[in-house]
Amino acid sequence: MAQPRVRVPKKIKKGEVVTIKTLIGHKMETGLRRNKKTGKKIPRKIINSFEAKIDGKTVFKAVLHPAVSANPFISFTISPDKSGTIEFIWTEDGGKTFTKTAKFEVA
Amino acid sequence: MSQTEQIEGVHRRSFLIAGVGGAAFATVQLTPGVALADKAAVAAAMKKAIGDKKPVAGKVSIDAPEIAENGNTVPIGIEVESKMAGGDAVKAVHVYAEGNPNPEVASFWFTPGSGAAKASFRMRMAKTQNIIVLAEMADGKVYMGKRLVKVTIGGCGG
Numbered sequence: 001m002a003q004p005r006v007r008v009p010k011k012i013k014k015g016e017v018v019t020i021k022t023l024i025g026h027k028m029e030t031g032l033r034r035n036k037k038t039g040k041k042i043p044r045k046i047i048n049s050f051e052a053k054i055d056g057k058t059v060f061k062a063v064l065h066p067a068v069s070a071n072p073f074i075s076f077t078i079s080p081d082k083s084g085t086i087e088f089i090w091t092e093d094g095g096k097t098f099t100k101t102a103k104f105e106v107a
Numbered sequence: 108m109s110q111t112e113q114i115e116g117v118h119r120r121s122f123l124i125a126g127v128g129g130a131a132f133a134t135v136q137l138t139p140g141v142a143l144a145d146k147a148a149v150a151a152a153m154k155k156a157i158g159d160k161k162p163v164a165g166k167v168s169i170d171a172p173e174i175a176e177n178g179n180t181v182p183i184g185i186e187v188e189s190k191m192a193g194g195d196a197v198k199a200v201h202v203y204a205e206g207n208p209n210p211e212v213a214s215f216w217f218t219p220g221s222g223a224a225k226a227s228f229r230m231r232m233a234k235t236q237n238i239i240v241l242a243e244m245a246d247g248k249v250y251m252g253k254r255l256v257k258v259t260i261g262g263c264g265g
Contacts, residue, residue: 017222030231032208059220062228067204067212069180069229076215079222 006088008102017079020052023071024090024098030066047072047098049091055084082106142208143233149203149210156201156214157241160249167200167240167252170227174257178232181256185215187224187242194246197224201243206236232258 007021024047031044044066052060060076078086083105090098153162170184187197196219202212215226224242235257242250 019225054220057220059218060226061216062226063214064228065209065211065213067207067209067230067232069231073227073229075227076217077221077223077225080220 004088004090004098004100006100006102008086008104010104012080012104012106014081014106015079017077019075019077020086021073021075022050022052022088022100023073025071026090026092028064028066028068028070028072032066045093047090047092050074051089051091052076052078053087053089054078054080056087059086080104080106143206146205149205149239152203152210153201153239153241156199157243157249160243160247162241162249162251164251164253166250167242169238169240169252169254171238171254171256174259175232177260178234178258180229181232181258182227182229183238184227185225185240185252187250189224189244191217191219191221191223194244196245198243198245200224200226201241202230203239203241204230204232204236205239207231207233212238232256234258 004022004024009018012018026047027045028047029042029045031041033042034040035042046064046066046068048064050062050064050072051058059078062074064072085101085103088100092098166188168186168188170186171181175181183202185200185202187200189195189197191197197217199214199216201214203210204212212230213228217224235255238254238256240252244250
């Protein structure tokens with residue numbers, strides 16, 4: 001289901017502001033839909049938060065509501081001053097998390 | 108395809124009015140017959156985020172299509188004009204949809220490591236409506252941006 005994908009530039013110039021793109025496969029079930037046959041509401045299950053950390057320190061955070069489209073795409077910027085590792089964490093309703101990391105070099 | 112796809116104009120509309128969301132809209136997430144937000148709901152949602160602070164127009168730019176062809180996935184780009192330092196740093200940005208079942212869409216928090224107060228994502232829109240963005244600055248000021256996005260095929264297939 002999830003398989004997150006991220007685009008992080010491998011080489012970043014010091015002082016440069018670069019765009020990070022992230023995508024995770026997820027239905028983002030809103031809780032508003034009903035089962036065709038039974039008429040029962042399909043329960044909500046969405047990715048409700050996203051966090052990016054560089055070397056353990058949070059650099060960007062997002063809280064998502066059911067209005068966010070399926071397969072959430074989130075893009076943001078970073079401007080690191082030294083090489084490091086960026087970790088992405090997606091949290092689903094119920095607490096399950098999905099993670100992905102990427103390394104970058106600052107020169 | 109489902110039964111309702113074969114039913115012509117008027118009959119399909121009466122399905123909509125009857126609020127039987129399931130059949131025609133099983134593949135999309137926003138169903139008719141679901142109450143959409145009103146101004147009070149939007150104000151309440153904003154109060155949750157910024158309390159009694161009064162937002163001032165400015166600094167926020169919202170990049171969105173003038174006409175969204177597919178209400179299920181509308182690309183939105185937010186940018187807040189800021190030096191990203193001192194009192195002018197952007198703490199958080201909150202996005203609201205005036206005409207969705209629930210006005211809250213997303214919130215983003217920035218840090219000095221962000222470099223810029225920019226974020227992009229994709230959202231569901233039930234119908235033509237205003238997207239409102241609040242930007243909370245480090246010095247406590249709140250700025251606001253608003254953008255009308257027309258939706259032809261709403262997250263409700265029609």
